[in-house]
Amino acid sequence: MKKNNLVVPFVKWAGGKRQLLPELLKRIPKFTTYCEPFVGGGALFFYLQPKKAIINDFNKDLINTYITIQNDVESLIQYLSTYKNDSESYYKIRELDRTPLFHRMSDTEKASRLIYLNKTCYNGLFRVNSMGEFNSPFGSYKSPNIVNEPTLRAIHSYFQNADITFLSGDFEVAVKGLKKGTFVYFDPPYDPVSASSNFTGYTNLGFGKQEQRRLKEVCDKLNAKGIKFLLSNSATDFILDLYKEYNIEKISAKRVINSNANNRGNVDEVLIRNYD
């Protein structure tokens, strides 16, 4: 299958991997199936455009949007073209998940809401509060690309021609029963470098030290089965120690989304793998 350059992330996502891509690409082994348990915006996934893939994220609304692009892209584009970029419309759409109406919205309507909010909210950040309600403020951008038709159609056509399984649950479930020849890329919420740099708004559950340890155990299980994995995380002492028996490389990368301006800049990241 020929790669299509229009196939790129359709949402901006905290922790998006576009900047780290060149470093990731140098380390991708040959595989038969690609698996990404924390897909987010899917920078690496869309770059690779694998023929066979298992894609997962805990965020159900996000995975619903992937599935909608696969199955109902024209209605999605129709809905998106009805939205306006002003603060009144924004907050009206934003508050829908606080009303009973939300449960009656179709999957395509929900997907269009997610893309609209992502394109028009402040910093393009999908952030939810402890109730799981979207809470980013309006972004006041001049002309956000709310309806990116070429990209949405290109992704649709890629999804139609590839064999992709979409899952929306915990990472541990997403890697159950993987076969040798599968390559797994883990991009979990990062271990915080400092208390103030901790971005925990991906889900209303958070991702603490216990979750990082559980992820390491999952990596050990894959390793025992001879399945190759690559994992990115921040270069904290905790992570360096946790994965000390694996191949660890430090990479300096600019973090784009960081709510605390003082923490912007270069923070070391690590790429960890179990193969040469």
Ligand SMILES: C[S@@+](CC[C@H](N)C(=O)[O-])C[C@H]1O[C@@H](n2cnc3c(N)ncnc32)[C@H](O)[C@@H]1O
């Ligand atoms: C660092 S982001 C991934 C960024 C992505 N690689 C990109 O390029 O945009 C981490 C993702 O993990 C998801 N997540 C958080 N907890 C999870 C869990 N227990 N299982 C699966 N996904 C989870 C979040 O919803 C978020 O989308």
